[in-house]
Amino acid sequence: MDFHGKVALITGAGNGIGRAAALGFSSRGAKVVIVDRDQAAGEATAGILRQQGGEAHFVAADVTKSADVQNYVKLALEKYGAIDCFHNNAGIEGSVAPTHEYDEDMFDRVMSVNVKGVFLGLRHVLPVMIRQGRGAVVNTASIAGLVGTPGMPAYVASKHAVIGLTKSASGEVARMGIRVNCICPGPIDTRMIQSLQTMLNPNDPASVGARYQSAIPLGRYGTAEEVANLVIFLSSDLASNITGAQYVVDGGRTATGGAVTQVAVN
Numbered sequence: 001m002d003f004h005g006k007v008a009l010i011t012g013a014g015n016g017i018g019r020a021a022a023l024g025f026s027s028r029g030a031k032v033v034i035v036d037r038d039q040a041a042g043e044a045t046a047g048i049l050r051q052q053g054g055e056a057h058f059v060a061a062d063v064t065k066s067a068d069v070q071n072y073v074k075l076a077l078e079k080y081g082a083i084d085c086f087h088n089n090a091g092i093e094g095s096v097a098p099t100h101e102y103d104e105d106m107f108d109r110v111m112s113v114n115v116k117g118v119f120l121g122l123r124h125v126l127p128v129m130i131r132q133g134r135g136a137v138v139n140t141a142s143i144a145g146l147v148g149t150p151g152m153p154a155y156v157a158s159k160h161a162v163i164g165l166t167k168s169a170s171g172e173v174a175r176m177g178i179r180v181n182c183i184c185p186g187p188i189d190t191r192m193i194q195s196l197q198t199m200l201n202p203n204d205p206a207s208v209g210a211r212y213q214s215a216i217p218l219g220r221y222g223t224a225e226e227v228a229n230l231v232i233f234l235s236s237d238l239a240s241n242i243t244g245a246q247y248v249v250d251g252g253r254t255a256t257g258g259a260v261t262q263v264a265v266n
């Protein structure tokens with residue numbers, strides 16, 4: 001999984017999974033374009049990569065705005081001349097409420113970042129990859145794109161949509177040397193899972209964390225680095241026959257539906 005001579009562009013790379021992916025690509029030789037709407041966080045990721053001897057360039061952008069997306073593509077090309085790997089990752093969790101009480105504006109916000117942001121990324125990066133005749137895209141969906149989560153209707157709908165966008169785009173560009181896949185992380189230890197814990201129980205978020213983790217066969221949240229490892233594999237030539245696919249990285253959570261049994265060994 002060598003990325004020397006390659007350019008990786010990552011949205012939402014100021015924190016969490018996107019930052020871990022940026023570190024993973026950079027440590028394997030890629031030049032990395034970091035996109036985030038949070039200027040300080042994005043600059044911090046770029047600073048870490050440079051400190052470690054990597055090449056990194058930060059572009060501030062809101063992925064819901066077409067002009068911002070066109071600008072990050074333009075600046076990536078001006079700086080490094082290509083986009084070989086695109087981790088289309090920025091996302092938000094929204095709020096926690098049942099569908100019949102869910103705030104309409106919040107629904108629009110979640111769909112705007114998680115669906116329109118991913119669409120706009122594909123809309124403006126794929127033409128670059130088509131011109132190059134090569135490229136690998138990894139969209140960040142979620143296990144919430146595969147199964148329902150009561151209380152998170154917007155997030156669940158948005159992540160199902162990311163899987164749909166992935167499947168459609170993959171068939172459009174496969175004959176042009178471009179692969180488009182998505183990843184479905186389970187609960188991962190980043191700001192987002194802490195936020196969900198707090199929304200579910202503001203007085204005792206740790207108890208939510210304990211309950212969530214006990215329903216994961218591996219017994220713990222995943223780490224951002226473990227998700228990044230999958231992103232990097234799918235972006236690499238080792239995954240040359242993989243496109244249109246969704247890959248789960250969830251410690252076994254969806255396989256068992258949360259049922260965990262310790263099987264006795266005689």
Ligand SMILES: NC(=O)c1ccc[n+]([C@@H]2O[C@H](COP(=O)([O-])OP(=O)(O)OC[C@H]3O[C@@H](n4cnc5c(N)ncnc54)[C@H](O)[C@@H]3O)[C@@H](O)[C@H]2O)c1
Nearest residue numbers: 012014015016017037062063090091142185187188190192
């Ligand atoms: N943490 C989890 O448990 C988990 C599980 C499954 C999927 N995911 C998905 O992984 C992705 C990354 O999440 P994370 O856990 O690293 O969260 P995070 O909040 O730590 O990082 C998300 C980053 O995206 C940026 N961002 C948000 N909206 C943006 C916008 N409109 N324009 C540009 N940047 C924007 C934020 O500033 C932040 O830096 C998201 O798509 C999320 O839905 C997370």
